[in-house]
Amino acid sequence: MIKQLFEKGNIGHKITRNRFVAQPMEGNCADKGGSVSQLTINKYKNLAEGNWGIIIVEALSVTPTSLARKNALVLNEKNLDGFKKLVNEIKLINPEALILFQITHSGSISNPNFSEQVAISPLSEGRLLSTDEIEKIKEGFVKCARLAEEAGADGIDYKSCHGYLGAEILRPMNIRNDKWGGSWENRTRFLREGIEEISANRKRNDFLIGCRISMYEGMRGCEGTSAPEELIEDLSEQIALLQLLNKLKMDYVNISAGIPAKTPTLTRPVQSAALMYLHHLRYTQFAKQTLSNTNMKVIGSAYSILREDAFKVAEEMLSKHYTDFVGWGRQTLADPLMPKKLEYGESINFCTACSGCSKMMIKQINVGCIMFDEHYKRYWKENL
Numbered sequence: 001m002i003k004q005l006f007e008k009g010n011i012g013h014k015i016t017r018n019r020f021v022a023q024p025m026e027g028n029c030a031d032k033g034g035s036v037s038q039l040t041i042n043k044y045k046n047l048a049e050g051n052w053g054i055i056i057v058e059a060l061s062v063t064p065t066s067l068a069r070k071n072a073l074v075l076n077e078k079n080l081d082g083f084k085k086l087v088n089e090i091k092l093i094n095p096e097a098l099i100l101f102q103i104t105h106s107g108s109i110s111n112p113n114f115s116e117q118v119a120i121s122p123l124s125e126g127r128l129l130s131t132d133e134i135e136k137i138k139e140g141f142v143k144c145a146r147l148a149e150e151a152g153a154d155g156i157d158y159k160s161c162h163g164y165l166g167a168e169i170l171r172p173m174n175i176r177n178d179k180w181g182g183s184w185e186n187r188t189r190f191l192r193e194g195i196e197e198i199s200a201n202r203k204r205n206d207f208l209i210g211c212r213i214s215m216y217e218g219m220r221g222c223e224g225t226s227a228p229e230e231l232i233e234d235l236s237e238q239i240a241l242l243q244l245l246n247k248l249k250m251d252y253v254n255i256s257a258g259i260p261a262k263t264p265t266l267t268r269p270v271q272s273a274a275l276m277y278l279h280h281l282r283y284t285q286f287a288k289q290t291l292s293n294t295n296m297k298v299i300g301s302a303y304s305i306l307r308e309d310a311f312k313v314a315e316e317m318l319s320k321h322y323t324d325f326v327g328w329g330r331q332t333l334a335d336p337l338m339p340k341k342l343e344y345g346e347s348i349n350f351c352t353a354c355s356g357c358s359k360m361m362i363k364q365i366n367v368g369c370i371m372f373d374e375h376y377k378r379y380w381k382e383n384l
């Protein structure tokens with residue numbers, strides 16, 4: 001019955017073994033200075049075992065000074081060997097897996113208890129960044145993309161979702177009066193120039209470039225609204241954004257929604273708001289429709305809440321061409337072997353949406369599944 005999910009896919013000049021995507025999931029388990037730890041390696045080796053077609057490595061910060069998570073991974077020269085090892089370990093187990101590095105800056109979501117909270121917009125929390133500082137952050141994204149390529153990754157995700165800096169700059173509420181704010185032209189400059197430079201700098205022409213966006217963040221003046229004072233969803237700017245991504249010749253867009261720190265159930269539906277997943281299906285289909293007749297591929301999000309029903313829904317989304325790839329987040333922690341187990345008819349540990357992993361992230365401790373992973377089950381009890 002499950003057929004389409006196991007079919008090969010195309011993305012840029014690459015082929016994927018199937019349509020399963022392991023979405024980026026922060027583990028908050030880096031070693032000192034944001035370097036790759038053994039816990040990080042173990043997590044991705046498990047995903048490699050699971051035969052996911054695409055593995056998106058969690059948010060990697062372009063800076064050690066503005067972090068949302070105390071033990072976030074930082075992609076810089078000092079940590080490069082660790083990232084090379086990470087890629088090698090995944091490829092040793094699963095040479096076909098496409099590995100994408102998500103690069104980010106936490107901006108106003110940076111935690112002021114251990115990091116500097118900085119803002120794009122005078123309407124956001126944190127110290128307002130100067131024109132030159134934003135230029136330097138953009139250079140940081142470009143440099144990280146180069147490091148990702150050097151580490152052996154197959155591509156990057158220029159994170160532009162969930163309220164992080166890449167999203168904050170796109171919002172109508174970015175009312176800065178310099179070249180980074182106000183007009184649509186200015187608000188998209190960070191993305192436009194960053195992507196153009198990354199494309200021009202890449203050494204391998206099959207190195208994938210894409211980004212993750214929140215179609216609607218569910219907050220006044222944020223992504224998916226039409227003006228700084230508007231709350232109602234209006235996808236006009238998101239259509240323009242998708243068209244811009246295509247004009248920039250990006251290979252894919254990963255569709256998400258919400259701001260986990262502010263509108264969490266929109267990003268990751270929980271039992272009491274399970275039907276939120278319907279918005280994700282709608283946004284994904286909308287993106288696919290907007291990008292029809294282009295080469296860009298679309299990845300959908302938030303399938304974990306559907307448990308075993310996710311496969312049927314995924315098949316329908318794929319067969320109707322409403323998406324190209326299907327992404328799971330929390331499910332990758334509950335059972336990193338899911339695609340392989342499904343293929344071989346083995347029983348799967350389905351995510352219960354207990355929010356344990358999110359609570360760990362909020363508590364600033366290592367993140368894992370407290371329901372099915374013995375290590376994290378114990379660790380959670382010790383840290384309660």
Ligand SMILES: Cc1cc2nc3c(=O)[nH]c(=O)nc-3n(C[C@H](O)[C@H](O)[C@H](O)COP(=O)(O)O)c2cc1C
Nearest residue numbers: 023024025026058059268302303304328329330357
């Ligand atoms: C603990 C945790 C960590 C996450 N880390 C990231 C991240 O690094 N980057 C990102 O874009 N989304 C992140 N997300 C969002 C997930 O990728 C995903 O979009 C969300 O969980 C909804 O999908 P699901 O319902 O399949 O879990 C995270 C979510 C959780 C719960």
